[in-house]
Amino acid sequence: MRKALALVLCGAMAVSMVGCGSSNSGKKTSDETSKKSVKLSVTTTYAGEDTNAQNYKDAVAAWESKTGNKVDDSSATSDETFKSRITTDFETGSEPDVLFFFNGVDSNQFVEQGKVVSVDEIRKEYPDYASNMKDDMLGASPVDGKNYSIPVNGFWEGMFVNKEVLKKAGVDVPTKDTTWDEFLQMCEKIKKAGYTPIAASLLEIPHYWFEYSIYNFDSPTTHNTVPAKVDDAAGKAWVSGLEDIKTLYEKGYFPANTLTAKDDETFQLFTNDKAAFLCDGSWKVGGIESAVKDPENYTVTYVPGKGDRKSTDIIGGISMGYYITKKAWDDPEKRAAAVDFVEYMTSDEMVSKFAGTGVTALKNGTTPADNMTALSKDAVTFSAGVTAISPAVQDNLSEAVRKPIFGEMSSIVQGKTAAKDAVQAVIDKLSE
Helix, strand or coil: CHHHHHHHHHHHCCCCCCCHHHHCCCCCCHHHHCCCCCEEEEECCCCCCCCCHHHHHHHHHHHHHHHCCEEEECCCCCCHHHHHHHHHHHHCCCCCCEEEEECCHHHHHHHHCCCECCHHHHHHHCCCCCCCECHHHCCCCCCCCCCCCECCCCEEEEEEEEHHHHHHHCCCCCCCCCEHHHHHHHHHHHHHCCCEEECCCCCCCCHHHHHHHHHCCCCCCCCCCCCCCCCCHHHHHHHHHHHHHHHHHHCCCCCCCCCCCCHHHHHHHHHCCCEEEEEEECCHHHHHHHHCCCHHHEEEECCCECCCCCCCEEEEECCEEEEEEHHHHCCCCCHHHHHHHHHHHCCHHHHHHHHCCCCCCECCCCCCCCCCCHHHHHHHHHHHCCCEEECCHHHHCCHHHHHHHHCCHHHHHCCCCCHHHHHHHHHHHHCC
16 A cells, blocks of 8 residues: 555655655655544434445444544435534534545535635645546535545435336336337336336325426436526426326336335335336445345336337436544644545545445546345446536525425425426525
């Protein structure tokens, strides 16, 4: 390893101090300054059913053993409650030393308030920080265009399939050529066979179907556009997409309790062979593999498209990364440990373990695992067939701005609130 070699050379030349001093112009590496045992507070989304929950626990234990430092972990499942908790922590001065969190609008306030440290500032003292990453994929902040977080793995969103349910319903697995109308016909056949076509909680996680439903009315080049008016191109796409979700609800293609059920309840419908389709992210591969006896009974395919969107045009990107907070950076005992922790968690070896079938910012790419399940192999094939990737447009909106749609999906699908009015409410909040 680069750092280990540097330390050996420095030890050998301790008398003259020649060589090590010139290798990085006297600037520090995290190993050279992280000597005293410290406790870092760390918060990530590697918890619950997240694919990498166990990988994260193992990595933390290995880092603690390697450095003698300790991690005070407060990781939790990623949802709107988690985002609110992190916001509150920063507002009250209780933010962690290291945070694995979203890029974009959700982290804008941390950047604006100067509570997280930029990669450029860190590199002034630790020039090799994140040197294994492609800088243009780090997820620059829209506030000032600077990079603040170091990513591990990117994501894609697709449609997982319970092949056993489809077999019993006499339906083939959708392909990249399956149209939206054909998908609706499949759902109707599945429903008549006594199964739930789509496992989804419109109460807790309506965003997957929101993204793809509006994607079907725009394109990869326009999807990440927030409406300025309810009747502009983006506004019309949002209204039409919400109306399609309403149609799915009215036809009975979601679980009967979709408006009150939690995500884990609808997930169980899918893994217990009671539901056919589950729209979710690449991180769900591991969650499915650990929840079922036979992962080969599951696969992943593209959400059927229509209009200008090909089914292989997907939602994806690298939306999260490790931040070092100003609180830790200004602490002389924690600064080096925080840098070392992030470097360890974002090394080529560690990212390869975490990335699985996802995308990364590594210059050298990932090293695929030899023991992939059939589902994971299908996920790799899924990724290889992608024709275009668009970021999730919801990431451009704060929780409060999203609320008229995400928090009121029940009213929208039941016809109590017109889709057009919900979109207008979001636009109004943007102008406040």
